[in-house]
Amino acid sequence: xxxxxxxxxxxxxxxxxxxxxxxxxxxxxxxxxxxxxxxxxxxxxxxxxxxxxxxxxxxxxxxxxxxxxxxxxxxxxxxxxxxxxxxxxxxxxxxxxxxxxxxxxxxxxxxxxxxxxxxxxxxxxxxxxxxxxxxxxxxxxxxxxxxxxxxxxxxxxxxxxxxxxxxxxxxxxxxxxxxxxxxxxxxxxxxxxxxxxxxxxxxxxxxxxxxxxxxxxxxxxxxxxxxxxxxxxxxxxxxxxxxxxxxxxxxxxxxxxxxxxxxxxxxxxxxxxxxxxxxxxxxxxxxxxxxxxxxxxxxxxxxxxxxxxxxxxxxxxxxxxxxxxxxxxxxxxxxxxxxxxxxxxxxxxxxxxxxxxxxxxxxxxxxxxxxxxxxxxxxxxxxxxxxxxxxxxxxxxxxxxxxxxxxxxxxxxxxxxxxxxxxxxxxxxxxxxxxxxxxxxxxxxxxxxxxxxxxxxxxxxxxxxxxxxxxxxxxxxxxxxxxxxxxxxxxxxxxxxxxxxxxxxxxxxxxxxxxxxxxxxxxxxxxxxxxxxxxxxxxxxxxxxxxxxxxxxxxxxxxxxxxxxxxxxxxxxxxxxxxxxxxxxxxxxxxxxxxx
Amino acid sequence: xxxxxxxxxxxxxxxxxxxxxxxxxxxxxxxxxxxxxxxxxxxxxxxxxxxxxxxxxxxxxxxxxxxxxxxxxxxxxxxxxxxxxxxxxxxxxxxxxxxxxxxxxxxxxxxxxxxxxxxxxxxxxxxxxxxxxxxxxxxxxxxxxxxxxxxxxxxxxxxxxxxxxxxxxxxxxxxxxxxxxxxxxxxxxxxxxxxxxxxxxxxxxxxxxxxxxxxxxxxxxxxxxxxxxxxxxxxxxxxxxxxxxxxxx
Numbered sequence: 126x127x128x129x130x131x132x133x134x135x136x137x138x139x140x141x142x143x144x145x146x147x148x149x150x151x152x153x154x155x156x157x158x159x160x161x162x163x164x165x166x167x168x169x170x171x172x173x174x175x176x177x178x179x180x181x182x183x184x185x186x187x188x189x190x191x192x193x194x195x196x197x198x199x200x201x202x203x204x205x206x207x208x209x210x211x212x213x214x215x216x217x218x219x220x221x222x223x224x225x226x227x228x229x230x231x232x233x234x235x236x237x238x239x240x241x242x243x244x245x246x247x248x249x250x251x252x253x254x255x256x257x258x259x260x261x262x263x264x265x266x267x268x269x270x271x272x273x274x275x276x277x278x279x280x281x282x283x284x285x286x287x288x289x290x291x292x293x294x295x296x297x298x299x300x301x302x303x304x305x306x307x308x309x310x311x312x313x314x315x316x317x318x319x320x321x322x323x324x325x326x327x328x329x330x331x332x333x334x335x336x337x338x339x340x341x342x343x344x345x346x347x348x349x350x351x352x353x354x355x356x357x358x359x360x361x362x363x364x365x366x367x368x369x370x371x372x373x374x375x376x377x378x379x380x381x382x383x384x385x386x387x388x389x390x391x392x393x394x395x396x397x398x399x400x401x402x403x404x405x406x407x408x409x410x411x412x413x414x415x416x417x418x419x420x421x422x423x424x425x426x427x428x429x430x431x432x433x434x435x436x437x438x439x440x441x442x443x444x445x446x447x448x449x450x451x452x453x454x455x456x457x458x459x460x461x462x463x464x465x466x467x468x469x470x471x472x473x474x475x476x477x478x479x480x481x482x483x484x485x486x487x488x489x490x491x492x493x494x495x496x497x498x499x500x501x502x503x504x505x506x507x508x509x510x511x512x513x514x515x516x517x518x519x520x521x522x523x524x525x526x527x528x529x530x531x532x533x534x535x536x537x538x539x540x541x542x543x544x545x546x547x548x549x550x551x552x553x554x555x556x557x558x559x560x561x562x563x564x565x566x567x568x569x570x571x572x573x574x575x576x577x578x579x580x581x582x583x584x585x586x587x588x589x590x591x592x593x594x595x596x597x598x599x600x601x602x603x604x605x606x607x608x609x610x611x612x613x614x615x616x617x618x619x620x621x622x623x624x625x626x627x628x629x630x631x632x633x634x635x636x637x638x639x640x641x642x643x644x645x646x647x648x649x650x651x652x653x654x655x656x657x658x659x660x661x662x663x664x665x666x667x668x669x670x671x672x673x674x675x676x677x678x679x680x681x682x683x684x685x686x687x688x689x690x691x692x693x694x695x696x697x698x699x700x701x702x703x704x705x706x707x708x709x710x711x712x713x714x715x716x717x718x719x720x721x
Numbered sequence: 722x723x724x725x726x727x728x729x730x731x732x733x734x735x736x737x738x739x740x741x742x743x744x745x746x747x748x749x750x751x752x753x754x755x756x757x758x759x760x761x762x763x764x765x766x767x768x769x770x771x772x773x774x775x776x777x778x779x780x781x782x783x784x785x786x787x788x789x790x791x792x793x794x795x796x797x798x799x800x801x802x803x804x805x806x807x808x809x810x811x812x813x814x815x816x817x818x819x820x821x822x823x824x825x826x827x828x829x830x831x832x833x834x835x836x837x838x839x840x841x842x843x844x845x846x847x848x849x850x851x852x853x854x855x856x857x858x859x860x861x862x863x864x865x866x867x868x869x870x871x872x873x874x875x876x877x878x879x880x881x882x883x884x885x886x887x888x889x890x891x892x893x894x895x896x897x898x899x900x901x902x903x904x905x906x907x908x909x910x911x912x913x914x915x916x917x918x919x920x921x922x923x924x925x926x927x928x929x930x931x932x933x934x935x936x937x938x939x940x941x942x943x944x945x946x947x948x949x950x951x952x953x954x955x956x957x958x959x960x961x962x963x964x965x966x967x968x969x970x
Contacts, residue, residue, distance in 0.1 A: 157913065165794060165912050173906050214909035226907055457950075677751045 127550040129179040131171035131240045134680060135482060137164065139489050142666050143659075146493065152500040154219075154228045163233065170215055170237045177206050179244035179488040185386025186247070186553045190327070192378045197326040207329045208346040208660075211281030216252055220259060224275035231499070232492035238354060239421060239485070242429035246557045247386030249429075251284055253422050255322045257415040258285020258336050262355070265403035265411040273361060274334055284330040287321040287415055288337040288356075288392060295321075296570055298338065298409070301346035305339040305354055305399060315339055315356055315399040318376075318391065321564070325390030326375035332367055333358040335392070336415065344406050353408035354399035360550040372397035383556030416565065417518055421491060423565040424521035427529025428484045430558040434536035435477040436601065437551065441540050442470050449642045464539075472694075473539055477532040479691040482684075483656035484525050486663060491517045509590055516579050516587040517655065523571035524652030526561035533558040572644035573661060575651070576629055577637075586628065595619055595658050602665065614692040615657045622654045625706045632709065642710025650702035657696050664688035722766040722832030722891070723870075725774045726830065727822055728760040728783050729841040730792040740943050747842075747941060756792045757766055759837025761799075762897040765904040766867060768800035775869045776833070778802050782825055784818055790920060797915035798907035804920035809932065811886035817925070817932035824928040825866050826856055831892060833874070838863050838896040849896035859889035863898040 140146050141160050149155040181202045188200040210216065219234035220226025234256075241249040259278045262270055263630035277283040294300035303317025315337060319325075326333065335356040344350035360368035372395045379389040442465040446456070450466035464470050494517075497510035533554040537544035544551040563567050579587050599619065603612045625647055633640025667684040675681055732738055733753040741748050756764075770776035781796040783789040784807040793804035807821050819903045826834060834856075839846035853860035861876035865884060868875040871890075878885045878897045907915075925932045953959045 157916075161791070161794075162913070162916055165791075165798065165915070166909065169798070169907050169909065169912050177906070209906065212908065213906055214911075218909060227913060679751070 126180075126183055126548075127433060127554075128440070129161040129175055129433050129436060131167070131169055131243070132432060132485070133167055133344055134166075135485060136167055136236050136489075138666075138680070138684075139486055140236070140665075141672070142234070143486060143663055144489060144493050146230065149230075149493075149496070151502070152230075152496060154230050154500070156498070157228075158230055158233065166218075166229065166233060167236060167240075168646070169213075170218075171240055173210065173213060173215065174240045174244040177209055178241060181206055181386070182250060183550055183553065184309050185245060186383075186557075186649060187385075187547075189385035190378055190388040192326075192375060192388075195326075195374045197328065197375055197378065197390070199327050199329060199388065200386050203386065204329055206248065207251065207281070210252070216255070216281040216442070217279040220279040221263060221275070224263075224271065225279045227407070230493075231495045232489050235425060235488055235492040239429045239432070239488070242426050243433040245386065246426055246430060249426075250384065250387045251324045251327065252281065253419075253482055254287060255281070255283075255285040256422070257287055257419045258334055260418045261353070261411055261415040262334075262337055262402065264414045265353070266355075269404065270355065270400070273363075273365060274355070277365065278334065282330060283332040283334055284324060284327075285334045285336065285525075286322055286325050287412075287419065288303050288322055288325075288335050289412065290321045291318060292320055296567070298351060300692070301338060301340065301351065303337065303339040303394060305341050305352060305401075307341065309400075311400075313339075313341070313354060313401065314389075314396045314401045314479050315373075315394045316396055317355055317394050319394070320391050322392050323387055323388045324522040325388060325392050327388045331359075335373060336402070337394070338408050338412060339399070348409055350406050351412075352405050353402050353411045356394065356397050357398040360398065382559055383553065384560055391510040393667060417514075420518050420522040420565050420571075421488070421495075423521075423561050424518075424525040426486055426561040427526035427558060428488060429529075430554050430561075431477055431481050431484075431529040431536075432688055433531035434533045434551065434558075435474065435481060435556040438477070438536035438539040439465075439474060441498040442474060445541075459706075470539060473535045475687065475690045476694065477535055479660070479687050479695055480528045480532055480656075482663075482687060482697075483659050483691060484528070486659035487517070487652075487655055488521055488525070490659065491521055512583075512587045513590040515582070516575075516591055518654060519566075519571035519575040519579065520648060520652040522565060523562075523568040523575075523648055524656075526558070527568060527649070528553070530562055531556040566592065568648075569645060573641060575648050576633060576644045578632065578639045581628070583689055585630075591655070592623075595654070598662065600660065602661070605665075607661075607665050607668055611661045611688060611692060614696050615654070615661045618650075618654050618657050618696050621699045621703040622650055625650055625703050628707055636710075638714055639710050642713045643706040646702045646705040650699050650706065653699050653702070657691070660691045662687045723778045723780060723829060724770055725780050725782060725822075725825065725829060725831035725834045726760065726763045726767045726780050726796065727818070727834070727836045727848070728758040728764065728792050728796050729840045729842075730754050730783060730785050730789045731836070731840050732759045734758055734841055739942050744940050744942060746938065754788065756795050757837050757840045757842075759839060759841070759897050759899070760796075761904045762899070762901050763895075764796045764799050764801055765833035765902045766864075766895075766897065767833075768871065768905075769902065770833075771800070772868075775887050776841045780829060780831070782806065782807065782822065782833045784809065784813050793920055794915050795907065797920075798912040800903060800911065801918075803918055805923060806920055807923045807925060807928065809925055811932060812934060813925075813932055813937055814934055815845045815847035816851055816935055817930065818848045819855055821925060821928060821932070822848070822852050823855040824930055826852075826892075833869075833891060834894045836894065836896050838898055840960075849894050853894040854893075855962075856894065859893040860896070861887055861889050861893060862896040864895050864901050865898055867895060867901065884941055884962055 133230040185200040191198045217226035218229050219231050222228040291301050305315050335355050337354045338351050340350050374393050376391040376393045443463050445464050446459050446461040447464050450462045455462045455466050469564050494514045496509040498507050501507045537551040540551045543549050599616045629643050667681040670681045733755040739748045767779040769777050779801040781801040782805045783793050863879045864876050865879045866877035872891050875888050881915040
């Protein structure tokens with residue numbers, strides 16, 4: 126069975142040495158986040174994830190969820206583990222103290238969500254979805270709604286869901302048909318069918334708060350006529366006690382490729398009572414609050430699964446003896462050498478590691494900017510951070526899940542034939558990781574979001590939030606001691622990104638299909654540069670630590686080697702990606718649909 | 722009743738310990754340290770006594786370098802009320818620890834002192850027993866179950882081949898065995914509260930205790946590596962080898 130150890134040393138390095146979170150003591154929640162407190166919080170949650178949540182990952186995969194007459198049972202152990210998680214107060218890590226949370230920085234929330242997802246992705250989705258519901262109600266709910274729902278969602282007593290998709294509409298929500306008919310008492314009767322609802326029905330909590338997109342009859346057509354509703358599974362009395370069962374039932378569970386431990390439901394709404402949240406017909410705005418948080422969360426899933434897959438590939442590579450090293454016997458005491466002696470095994474392991482550690486830095490940097498966007502006293506700083514998060518979100522979602530899936534298959538490859546065998550657990554990572562590229566906006570949609578929405582915003586304002594600091598970093602460090610090895614490769618890749626950006630902007634204006642044709646390669650190119658920016662900074666920090674005579678030499682030396690590997694082996698892909706972007710979309714659009 | 726629990730900062734039980742090249746000890750550079758697991762069981766038992774209304778205050782004591790404070794914080798996050806750090810960078814052997822704890826007992830007058838039956842680094846299994854002797858109070862070692870009944874405690878002990886139940890007068894010293902309880906996971910609110918709980922710093926000098934080493938470490942070595950076995954053709958050869966080579970029969 127696979128095992129998991131939380132990458133606590135790397136978290137400490139990123140939070141304390143790279144992002145310097147101790148410098149943000151003036152922001153709410155950060156004053157508490159001193160390095161020793163951050164250590165204690167990460168240690169405490171890591172212990173729970175490693176010892177309680179991770180051992181249920183394979184159980185969840187093998188058993189799956191069961192539906193019996195509308196009642197869903199989660200796999201053995203999930204309920205008890207969820208209780209332990211909630212009793213520990215972990216569900217409220219970043220939540221508003223007014224509603225029972227601990228108000229700690231969002232960046233710590235991302236770190237914990239990585240650990241929980243590595244330990245057990247299907248399990249982590251239950252609190253993950255609740256968190257999305259929390260965000261939406263917190264941002265758009267009335268005071269009464271907040272007081273009624275938030276404390277119980279924060280404590281984990283109730284969970285939440287997001288209901289967007291319907292059988293005929295996924296990406297294009299303008300097509301949705303679920304109806305919300307106004308009632309005399311101000312509530313609405315919701316009728317329709319929602320599908321693919323993660324954590325839509327289960328036995329972990331006493332109530333489930335569904336956030337549902339629906340149309341109020343007579344409103345504007347398409348996306349502009351969509352409103353968001355709170356639909357509790359059990360009606361909630363004014364004092365928070367539970368009333369009658371509401372008219373929302375789980376009709377079936379999807380049979381899926383992975384994440385078997387999470388209940389993916391068809392939810393039938395049959396005149397269910399719902400309450401408007403936010404303004405009528407402005408539901409998409411409220412839904413985006415949830416979706417942006419969810420997209421980052423999904424990006425973390427790619428990284429998280431890659432991390433645990435890596436750990437188990439490494440232990441296998443050290444343990445599995447087979448053949449001899451190409452340069453002569455390395456372990457004469459054994460009948461063969463462990464396969465980690467082979468360059469190609471190392472290529473795979475380092476490719477995953479250069480990705481996960483770079484991605485972790487990018488994700489936490491995004492996380493710190495979410496904190497700045499929410500909490501910085503200066504509105505200009507808030508805007509700048511918000512812009513950066515908006516720009517990075519499609520990249521985190523898309524690249525981290527694409528590369529996360531590639532990493533999971535690579536880790537499976539290290540296991541050879543045994544990686545294909547279910548009991549060993551490596552193929553589960555591949556199956557689980559696959560969904561993250563699809564849901565919360567398929568990765569192609571993320572690429573369109575980047576080129577179609579994020580690039581043009583404010584005439585490239587979002588873009589400049591990334592370009593300017595990278596330019597500045599390159600100028601300041603290219604002549605320094607790490608310039609040749611770590612900054613020059615970044616500068617080259619960054620120049621390619623600038624070229625690609627100019628191409629996409631120019632061609633896209635003339636013909637939107639050109640922007641669409643370039644979008645996925647462009648996003649990947651951009652994301653590689655973003656990871657390169659992270660790796661270059663990490664290399665500088667690691668080198669400085671070594672120069673200062675840091676004790677933990679092996680850690681920093683490993684960072685430098687991995688940074689170099691990234692620069693030499695992953696970043697050069699920007700060259701071929703630029704060539705693909707510049708090749709344009711003519712071949713893609715040349716064939717008549719009939720000729721495919 | 723106050724309960725005093727001694728907690729030691731040791732190499733984490735997951736770490737594969739390496740012996741220093743010069744054979745003077747084990748390599749502690751950049752090694753993960755955590756609370757001795759038997760002490761964790763002690764803290765858990767004390768916190769349960771408080772939750773059951775049998776104890777009024779749980780005090781945790783650690784002896785060691787400044788970083789031992791982290792170990793105290795872990796105990797505070799589990800629910801202990803306050804900590805005492807007796808700070809020293811010197812090596813502290815069981816007798817010195819027992820003397821220091823005796824000094825703390827004199828000051829705090831606890832109704833019960835709990836220590837782990839042994840620390841997983843040196844496996845001495847001496848401190849609790851020595852403390853009981855120095856303090857002149859009863860001891861119940863290798864506790865498997867504990868019942869406080871007024872000014873007495875009934876303790877089920879793990880002994881070779883079974884369990885033994887003893888009754889002791891309080892105050893007393895209890896040392897924990899593995900099966901006494903299963904320590905809880907510290908909750909997030911308690912981890913955050915732990916930071917605000919007081920830790921009192923003392924030194925061996927301020928307690929008037931001489932901690933000079935009485936034992937000398939001659940050499941620390943790795944256990945011998947397992948060597949490849951040999952296949953014997955028949956029982957006769959096996960018996961002969963056991964007699965002549967292994968010298969066991």
